[in-house]
Amino acid sequence: GAGVSQSPRYKVTKRGQDVALRCDPISGHVSLYWYRQALGQGPEFLTYFNYEAQQDKSGLPNDRFSAERPEGSISTLTIQRTEQRDSAMYRCASSFGPDEQYFGPGTRLTVT
Amino acid sequence: GENVEQHPSTLSVQEGDSAVIKCTYSDSASNYFPWYKQELGKGPQLIIDIRSNVGEKKDQRIAVTLNKTAKHFSLHITETQPEDSAVYFCAASGSGGGADGLTFGKGTHLIIQP
Numbered sequence: 001g002a003g004v005s006q007s008p009r010y011k012v013t014k015r016g017q018d019v020a021l022r023c024d025p026i027s028g029h030v031s032l033y034w035y036r037q038a039l040g041q042g043p044e045f046l047t048y049f050n051y052e053a054q055q056d057k058s059g060l061p062n063d064r065f066s067a068e069r070p071e072g073s074i075s076t077l078t079i080q081r082t083e084q085r086d087s088a089m090y091r092c093a094s095s096f097g098p099d100e101q102y103f104g105p106g107t108r109l110t111v112t
Numbered sequence: 113g114e115n116v117e118q119h120p121s122t123l124s125v126q127e128g129d130s131a132v133i134k135c136t137y138s139d140s141a142s143n144y145f146p147w148y149k150q151e152l153g154k155g156p157q158l159i160i161d162i163r164s165n166v167g168e169k170k171d172q173r174i175a176v177t178l179n180k181t182a183k184h185f186s187l188h189i190t191e192t193q194p195e196d197s198a199v200y201f202c203a204a205s206g207s208g209g210g211a212d213g214l215t216f217g218k219g220t221h222l223i224i225q226p
Contacts, residue, residue: 004155033213042118042201042216043156056213091155098206099144099163101214103155 002026004104006092012110013082021077021107025094032075033093033101034067043091043103049075082111114139116204118217126225131192133220135202136184143206145178145185146214150199160187164206189222197224 005024013019025032031050035043046065047057051072060066064082069075079086087110093101115138125131137145143164148156162169162176162185169176173192178185189196199221203214 035213040219042203042219043214045213045215048213059213098212099146099161100158101146102158103148105155 004092004094004102006090006104006107008107009105010108010110012112015083015111016081018078018080019082019109021079021090021109023075023077023092023094023104025073025075025092026096026102029094029096029102031095031098031101032069033095034075034077035091035093035103037089037091037106039089046077079109082109084111087111114142114204114215116202116215116217118202118220120220121218122221122223124223124225125192127192127194129192131189131196131222133187133200133202133222134184135186135204135217136182137204137215138183139204140180140183141206142204144204144212145176146203147174147176147187148201148203148216150201150219152198156201192222192224194224194226197222 007022033048034046037043045059047067049069064080067077089106091106093103095101118135146161149159150156162178173190175188199219201219202217205212205214
């Protein structure tokens with residue numbers, strides 16, 4: 001079946017603009033996770049949802065970052081007033097149960 | 113919070129030889145330990161995982177061992193092939209008791225020499 005999909009795959013934005021990154025999880029997967037991956041590093045946890053409920057947002061760097069999953073399926077990660085340090089690969093993963101997270105291809109965000 | 117250390121950062125082996133990558137973790141409450149393979153330009157791919165009630169798990173040429181007392185776990189790849197070349201990440205989670213964010217190591221770049 002279809003895996004996790006993310007859009008857009010690439011996003012270039014100017015400093016100060018807001019961006020919205022979308023994740024479409026594997027059908028039927030209860031949990032959805034957002035990570036950020038810098039070049040040459042492992043993914044860094046940002047936040048996750050069980051169904052539509054945001055369970056843990058301890059990894060969000062600051063209050064410019066927010067996420068939602070209003071109907072328990074597609075999720076959006078929003079970054080307000082983007083800064084150059086926000087440039088990274090943003091990855092989404094989903095899982096049916098508490099383990100076995102499957103990752104999407106990511107969105108490469110570049111803030112100029 | 114959890115901290116995962118991974119070694120080595122780069123590993124070069126001859127095709128057909130074995131490769132071993134090691135990780136340590138800090139949170140004794142962690143109970144789930146997956147390994148991911150990441151090829152250039154792609155997302156991490158889950159290749160094997162182990163839970164804390166098991167000491168070893170094997171899947172064809174890949175095996176993972178876990179020592180909960182010492183808080184370390186290892187990935188073993190036997191009979192390495194060129195397609196095994198990639199970056200491998202270990203991770204840990206589970207101290208929350210349910211679905212949980214993963215804490216990743218910094219990765220090992222595995223190079224298979226022909």
